[in-house]
Amino acid sequence: MTGKEYRTITDVKGPLVFLNKTEPVAFGEIVELRMEDGTLKNGQVLDTSDELVVVQVFEGTAGVNLNTGVKFMGDVFKLPVSRGLIGRILDGAGRPRDGGPDVVPDAHHDIIGAAINPYSRASPHDFIQTGVSAIDCCTTLVRGQKLPIFSASGLPHNDIALQIARQAKLTDSDEEFIVVFCAMGITAEEYNFFRSDLERTGALENAVLFVNLADDPAVERLITPRLALTAAEYLAFELDYHVLVIYTDMTNYCDSLRQIGAAREEVPGRRGYPGYMYTDLAMLYERAGLIKGKKGSITQFPILTMPGDDITHPIPDLSGYITEGQIVISRELHQAGIYPPINVLPSLSRLMGGCIGEKTTREDHKSVSDQMYAAYAQGRELRGLVAIVGEDALNERDKQLLVFSGLFEDKFLRQSRDEERTIDETLDLCWDLLQTISTKYLVRLDQKWIDKYHPVDKKE
Numbered sequence: 001m002t003g004k005e006y007r008t009i010t011d012v013k014g015p016l017v018f019l020n021k022t023e024p025v026a027f028g029e030i031v032e033l034r035m036e037d038g039t040l041k042n043g044q045v046l047d048t049s050d051e052l053v054v055v056q057v058f059e060g061t062a063g064v065n066l067n068t069g070v071k072f073m074g075d076v077f078k079l080p081v082s083r084g085l086i087g088r089i090l091d092g093a094g095r096p097r098d099g100g101p102d103v104v105p106d107a108h109h110d111i112i113g114a115a116i117n118p119y120s121r122a123s124p125h126d127f128i129q130t131g132v133s134a135i136d137c138c139t140t141l142v143r144g145q146k147l148p149i150f151s152a153s154g155l156p157h158n159d160i161a162l163q164i165a166r167q168a169k170l171t172d173s174d175e176e177f178i179v180v181f182c183a184m185g186i187t188a189e190e191y192n193f194f195r196s197d198l199e200r201t202g203a204l205e206n207a208v209l210f211v212n213l214a215d216d217p218a219v220e221r222l223i224t225p226r227l228a229l230t231a232a233e234y235l236a237f238e239l240d241y242h243v244l245v246i247y248t249d250m251t252n253y254c255d256s257l258r259q260i261g262a263a264r265e266e267v268p269g270r271r272g273y274p275g276y277m278y279t280d281l282a283m284l285y286e287r288a289g290l291i292k293g294k295k296g297s298i299t300q301f302p303i304l305t306m307p308g309d310d311i312t313h314p315i316p317d318l319s320g321y322i323t324e325g326q327i328v329i330s331r332e333l334h335q336a337g338i339y340p341p342i343n344v345l346p347s348l349s350r351l352m353g354g355c356i357g358e359k360t361t362r363e364d365h366k367s368v369s370d371q372m373y374a375a376y377a378q379g380r381e382l383r384g385l386v387a388i389v390g391e392d393a394l395n396e397r398d399k400q401l402l403v404f405s406g407l408f409e410d411k412f413l414r415q416s417r418d419e420e421r422t423i424d425e426t427l428d429l430c431w432d433l434l435q436t437i438s439t440k441y442l443v444r445l446d447q448k449w450i451d452k453y454h455p456v457d458k459k460e
Contacts, residue, residue, distance in 0.1 A: 005034065005069040012064050014263035015219040016046065017055045019070055024048075028076045028112055031055045034069040042093070044077055044223070047264070054264065056219045058093055076112065079227050080105030081234040085208045086178060089195065092212030092224040109234060111226040115286030122290035124351055127360040128299065131167035131420030132160070134342040134413050137369050137430060139327055139349040140356055143170065143242065144290040146300040147349060148250070150316050151329040152309045158190060159417055160329070160340045161246050161303055162197050165207070167420045168244055171360075177244040177299075178235050179207040182228035184221045185214050185252030208235075214252075221256040229287045229298075236296030243298050245288070250281075250304040254315050270314045278318045285322045311346070325349040338414050345377055361423050364449040368430045371444035372408065375437060379405025400437045407433050431455060 011018040017033070031043040033055075041064070047054035057064065079094050080103050089098035096102060124144035130136055141147055141164075151157035165179045181198075183191060191211055198204040208231055212224040225247055235241045247253075254277060261274035269275035288300040302323070306316050309331060320326055325348040333341035356365040379401040382394065386402065394402065411433060415421070421429070431453050434442060439450055 005071045007067060007069055009064070009066050009068055009070065012061050014259065015057055015061055015217060016260070016263045017043065017057055017061060017064055017068075017070070019053045019055065020051055022053050022072070025053055025072050026076065030073040030075055030077055032071045032073060033057060033064060034071070035063050036065070036067055037063075039063070045072075046260070056222075056260065058217055058220045058223075060217045060219075076110055077223065078108035079111050079230045080107075081109050081231060082106040083239060085231050085235070087205050087207070089209040089211060090227070092184070092210060092216055092220040092227075094210070094227045097209075097211055107234075109230050111223060111230045113226065113230055113233065113283075113287055115283065116289045116291060120291050122292045123354070124290060125355050125360070126170055126172075127355045127423070128168055129171050129423055130164045131422075132163065132340060132342075132415065133421050133426040133429065134340060134344055134347075135164075135327060136361075136421070136423050137365070137412075137426050138344040138373060139325060139342075139347045140352040140361070141168075141299070141349065142324075142351040142355045143299055144288065144297045145325075145349070145351050146285050146288040146302070146323045147325050147327060148302040148304060148316075148319050148323050149327045149329060150306055150311060150319075151303060152306050152331060155305075155329045155331060155334050155341065156339060157303050157305070157329055158193065158248060160342075161248060161301060162194065163340075163417055164301060165198075165244060165246060166201050166203050170242070171423065175242055176206055178241045179203065180228050180232045180235070180243055180245045181207055181209045181211075182225050182245065182247045183209070183211045183213075184224050184247065184249060185212060185216075185218075185256070186248060187214050190248075218256040218259050221253055222260065225253060225284050229284065232298050233287065236298045237291060237294050238296075240295040242296060244301065245298060246301045246303065247284075248303040250302045250319065251307065251315055254281075273314050277314065278321070281318055282322050285319075324351050333409065333413065336409070338409055339417065340413065340415065342413060344373060344413075345380070362427055364453055365423075365427060367445045367449050368427055368434075371434065371442055372412070372430055374444050375401055375404050375434070375442075376408045379403075379408070397438075397441050400441065404433065404436050407436060427453075 008019050008021045029045045033041040041059045043055040043057040046056045084103050091097045124142040126143040128141040149157050168177050210228045212221050232243045232245050236243045258273045288298045290297045328343045328346045330341045330343035382402045
């Protein structure tokens with residue numbers, strides 16, 4: 001039911017319109033604004049009180065003045081959902097961007113949603129094979145996990161995300177993932193890259209894209225991930241799909257939060273971001289997971305570019321608290337020509353321990369991963385020492401670890417963008433590389449795994 005039209009605008013600031021003397025309205029209620037020339041714009045109630053209502057306008061406030069008519073539509077923002085979403089490209093407000101017809105809905109779902117009730121959550125335990133050795137071996141992805149990529153401008157995080165989207169699969173079933181791709185504030189060039197790659201590989205047939213471009217309204221950027229998650233929840237928990245949600249770029253989303261907060265004259269927090277940014281991000285990230293009694297799942301891969309390559313910046317800092325680990329992209333490895341330039345040392349998967357082993361990956365996975373990590377970390381440290389004292393000053397063990405660190409980057413990390421390695425191929429590759437270190441120095445490996453999996457040791 002729609003109400004009467006008000007002409008009580010008192011102020012316009014950025015994407016926000018301030019009204020007074022209205023009827024009681026709900027938070028998140030949809031608003032229709034009628035310009036003097038008759039054109040319509042859409043908005044949503046951002047804040048409401050007895051005296052004042054704040055409306056965020058999705059198409060921007062150009063042309064909005066004191067004579068603009070404002071009508072409250074009596075309902076909240078809802079996304080039309082159906083199986084017909086699969087294969088479609090929509091804009092940041094849920095309208096078709098691919099030239100196709102409107103989605104014929106089976107239902108309309110409120111986009112605000114809610115975090116999954118902890119009591120109804122099931123524990124994630126299914127290994128997802130991405131085909132990328134650095135992830136599968138060292139920062140294993142689990143179905144229902146939220147695992148962000150910490151990157152920086154100019155690094156190939158989009159290539160890695162697309163490779164994961166193409167290759168992700170559950171090793172013990174033929175079920176494919178539906179990819180929900182949520183792009184916020186990306187350039188037209190990046191959008192064309194995503195679209196052409198998904199079309200080239202046929203992945204678009206199993207994907208839903210929500211695209212908010214850099215020149216689209218910033219306020220629209222705040223609802224884009226909520227639309228994407230609403231679509232993901234419908235596909236996962238009502239149609240039983242396994243859904244992989246990829247966001248790029250969460251930094252653009254947080255910058256929009258800061259912009260809206262400044263327009264509302266809120267007291268800023270760290271680096272000007274609003275104090276409620278942690279809560280806002282948690283409302284998005286906590287919509288991932290498994291629900292008891294439901295076959296489907298939502299796994300999240302948020303991409304965020306760290307301003308100034310600073311991992312202590314509020315956006316990666318808060319994301320690290322909420323999510324279950326992180327994959328860190330290294331500028332140093334990228335400049336050395338290594339793809340994917342994943343630095344495994346600061347990377348982490350907090351759910352890895354419960355999903356690897358004999359029943360899911362392979363019995364030697366934990367030991368091999370620990371040994372690869374330790375040997376690479378020690379080899380990296382020795383590079384700094386060699387720069388000071390020279391390689392001749394190293395003992396036998398240190399020389400082997402130094403050589404190993406180079407092989408780790410060149411043979412283990414380095415893959416082509418279309419190369420997909422199974423978990424067995426990745427672990428066998430690890431054993432081949434560990435041949436270069438005498439078994440007496442492989443202190444993280446159980447002897448039973450050395451006896452069973454180690455190739456003929458040429459050092460002893």
